[in-house]
Amino acid sequence: MSQPDGLFDTAAARRIDAQATAALGGDGYLLMQRAGQAAWQCALQYWPQARRVVVVCGPGNNGGDGYVLARLARQSGRAVCVLHLPGHAPRTPLAQRACTDYLAIGGQVELAPDCLREADLVVDALFGIGLDRAPDAEAAQLIDAVNAAAAPVLALDVPSGVDADSGAVPGAAIHAARVLQFIVPHRGLHTGAALEHAGQRLLATLDVPAQAFDGIAPAASRWSEALLPAQLPPRRINTHKGESGHVLCLGGNHGSGGALMLCAEAALRSGAGLASAATRPAHVAPLLARCPEAMAHAVEDAFDLAPLLARAGVVALGPGLGQDDWARRLWAAALDGGRSLVVDADALNLLAQQPQPLATAVLTPHPGEAARLLGVDVAAIQRDRFAAAQALVERFTAVVVLKGAGTVVAAPGQRPRVIAAGNPGMAVGGMGDLLTGVIAALLAQGLSPFDAASTGALLHGLAGDAAAADGQRGMLPRDLLPHLRARANP
Structure with a gap:
């Protein structure tokens, strides 16, 4: 058997x-x-x-x-x-x-x-x-x-x-x-x-x-832990941080700075060589106190963001972004920046308001966000998660990670993948911000968007399963961070 x-x-x-x-x-x-x-x-x-x-x-x-x-x-x-x-x-x-x-x-x-x-x-x-x-x-x-x-x-x-x-x-x-x-x-x-x-x-x-x-x-593939060594081989001895990529985490509006902190630290714990964070000025000091390895920058508009986009290879867009004018300005600048994108949270809500193809992006909606992106209700998404993921792929020409129990990852012209990891303890605010950073880090390290999305969702789920050894109820996103590092080195 x-x-x-x-x-x-x-x-x-x-x-x-x-x-x-x-x-x-x-x-x-x-x-x-x-x-x-x-x-x-x-x-x-x-x-x-x-x-x-x-x-x-x-x-x-x-x-x-x-x-x-x-x-x-x-x-x-x-x-x-x-x-x-x-x-x-x-x-x-x-x-x-x-x-x-x-x-x-x-x-x-x-x-x-x-x-x-x-x-x-x-x-x-x-x-x-x-x-x-x-x-x-x-x-x-x-x-x-x-x-x-x-x-x-x-x-x-x-x-x-x-x-x-x-x-x-x-x-x-x-x-x-x-x-x-x-x-x-x-x-x-x-x-x-x-x-x-x-x-x-x-x-x-x-x-x-x-x-x-x-x-x-x-009709689909089961994406399991046994696949990790092929996706994440050991680094060569004579490597340097630039070879592991530079992720720019963009978000952290008023009252949501923690989301961006989780994203940036997850990117680093998943192997990114460099991680920058562009956020509201009030969040710079707390972010540096939490994760001094991240390069934190205060941004108010597209002018402040331009030099950060120029240095980054991948943008993790959306954790704590909000939907006010500040968020919309940074959203527009990120779309014009020509970088690979991982789009989550409020960035997905902004995309739902102004749908457009995002051929170089990975979208990471939960069922509620997926419903808004497709103009249907959540029940329609959950009735057929494979069909919903494919509909999102066709509408946005992007890689899609439809989160939830049995996460489905779909991409143009590819057989969908189902993630064989994760548990109910991960149903807590901030888990998605962590996943955004993980996928962005893998993109920065050279994985294709489809493989980065699949491997990132798998790493995230496996880290959640390891953290759940101490109990699912009460588990926090930051509990996954040490396990991300361990699973990223199969």
Whole structure:
């Protein structure tokens, strides 16, 4: 049970299944038996003590996988109850065949959820990847009953009620302790609301032939810690600070100087050779006291900013910037400065008011900022985070980091990446300012915008996970700074 980096949409998963079936002689029941066997082995591995197993089966092939597992569990001496709704008798030929084999060994089928009360383990084989809408009222009641049971849940392929493509949860959905995906991992289980339901994600490849993947590419990539050494190789011995780039952090309006301080220090802790900070005069002294390595400058207008832009290679634009006249003047000067940009916070709000292409920029919106940039509500962003990220890319011709659980990084002409790091403790003000500095530092060190955005989001998430070892609640952005340094040296 491995976890490769490629993530697939449901259309690709169905094509792979069909090609695998053809390569194995055309009998789809062979794959169904492999899936059921893999699921039973998973149950034995993680819940060996479970003696009473309830398998909730739907009418399709996901239900068929469940019938195979139920047969194997019964043959191993477990007390097995297969539960399905009155209208969910097997409908596909494969599911009917699996059900017949289960009944042939004396298996029983129940139509009422009473058996859930005695279960040691519940197996969700209700809908799988076939459902892309909210379950109907009867199915929702059954899902609620499963979630209310005391037993852990093993979901087959996808927790029922979760959209395997987008990760959206439009209605009732199973809360699974573990999900065993078949053949390929599903991209929707790695972002958004799906993360509340998927628990630990596992994969059973079912030993399908390699030709099952002919002509099929992943829909997204999983960006994980194992990729860091290739992105951040050791520095050569005879290096100097100029080779690691100069980041100009621009923002820190009245009352928001801390945002710029976090950004500048994050840039330095992520390896920038030089970091300057352009801010309100009142924030210069506190910034120097906090981080004397940063070069702090008081700026009032574009004239003050011009020489700083001339020396910098990358501009981190937006932390604490505000939206007043001062902010607008500096925003306009930064756009005219011809430098690579990382655009965050109020700079994104200013961009939403005056949309324009930013081909050399990395945009880092959270869902609320993304909604303003696209003129929709937050719910529309969260319903399909992949589609939202792509819409932002197309509108602004920029690299986009759509923040949140399962951050999505997208770029023109590129396969999107999903960041496999981060935790709820990072949902606190200032975390985004830190991320802006990290990405800007990586850009300054020569990474491409797409790689800088992806690696920066990964570093940020990994640092957050390390800091969360002391507890998620109460974690502050500055708690991540020492861990940024450690993760930036893989």
